[in-house]
Amino acid sequence: MTFTNDQAFHALWKRIFKERGLDLSQYREKCLKRRIDVRLRATGVDTYMEYMVVLKRDPSEYDRLFDVLTINVTDFFRDSSTYRIIEDKVIPELVSLKKKQGKKIIRVWSAACATGEEPYSIAILFHEILRDRIDDFLISIYATDIDEKVMKKAKKGEYEAGSVSKVDEKILRRYFNCNLKYNLKEEIKQMVRFKRHDLISDRPLVHLDIILCRNVLIYFSRDQQVKLFDKFYEALNRGGYLILGKTESLAGKPAGLFQPVSIRERIYRKK
Ligand SMILES: C[S@@+](CC[C@H](N)C(=O)[O-])C[C@H]1O[C@@H](n2cnc3c(N)ncnc32)[C@H](O)[C@@H]1O
Structure with a gap:
């Protein structure tokens, strides 16, 4: 045949x-x-x-x-304008909501995290914002990807000079040990837990305050994207944030369940 x-x-x-x-x-x-x-x-x-x-x-x-x-391209603070809003608005608002609710637990999911730059960037931002109040909260950043090879590299938290070339000097000094390579300090590494996870076939995580799912949805069919938006809606706490890549946007029925925080930066909040 x-x-x-x-x-x-x-x-x-x-x-x-x-x-x-x-x-x-x-x-x-x-x-x-x-x-x-x-x-x-x-x-x-x-x-x-x-x-x-x-x-x-x-x-x-x-x-x-x-x-x-599994194109694994990524970067620390990829799309600086997006991270600016995460730093100036998303994390401060979340922190004050938690305080108002008398809650300590903060749960973040970096879905399709590749070599780890995205979840580590978020961990660094929490440190930058909270400083010596960081221990007032129990912050867990779950980082998942389908590709075991990249997860292995991510867990090491060790990067070449080229991967950190756009990172602010001050941040590099505070959060990395620099020899020939740049190694993230333990205080950042311990905030992030890596696990293999297939966005299509595995169950999503639950009780989340922030989901970052950036630069992977573009590879999925529209139907699959909408299915994922539904799952993300269920996975988020009320008022939780969904952050997509700059060329991705919410679509289908779930779009009505979120309010935009920044349409330009593709940041949404569960109503
Ligand atoms: C371009 S990287 C995105 C990295 C990071 N989120 C960012 O925006 O910089 C895309 C990642 O999606 C992962 N990926 C592809 N299909 C996936 C799936 N079905 N489930 C989970 N991860 C997947 C790839 O392994 C790759 O690491």
Whole structure:
């Protein structure tokens, strides 16, 4: 039986799901093809059918395929204007709400955190804002990603000079030990807990005050995005914040359940 390239493409993502549990059916097809094509070229084959043969012959190719599928690009304080609002508005408002409620626990989720710069940036901001009042609160930042390899790097909290080049000198001195590499201080690392989590198939975390889900939704189909917005709504405490990437926006029915804090920075609050 001969397959068209489209049929072979679907057979390929079914194979990937069966062998490695990654459900590509919820990702945008165009985006997936562009990335898988990178591996087709690298392995010297022309069709998805031939690529399946490559995967069968050399299962280590799955690792290289996952590297191109899970674009892990990230940065400390990525999009400084977004972090300015988190620093000036989101965290101070949350802190004063907690005080008013007489509550100490603050729970943050960095969903699809890649190599950890995002959750660590949030931990640094809490320290910058609360200073010696930091121990008045029990702050847990949960950081998750589907890619175990990046999580391993994230847990180490060790970064090359290039990854911190845009970080303010003062912040670098306060929160990093610098030798040849930049190592985050224990007080920041201990605030962040890393865990593998697939946004599509795993249950979301619960009782959260802030969810950051940035620069990953763009890879998902619209239907999948709306399903996630529903889950995030359920996962947030009343008045909790949802922070998306700058090119992502709330859509579908859940959009009506949040009020914008900053439309430009894609920051929303659960009504
Ligand atoms: C571009 S990075 C975003 C990092 C960070 N949030 C930021 O905005 O800088 C996208 C991350 O999404 C992760 N990812 C892709 N599909 C995922 C899924 N189904 N569940 C959880 N993480 C996923 C990738 O492994 C990658 O680390």
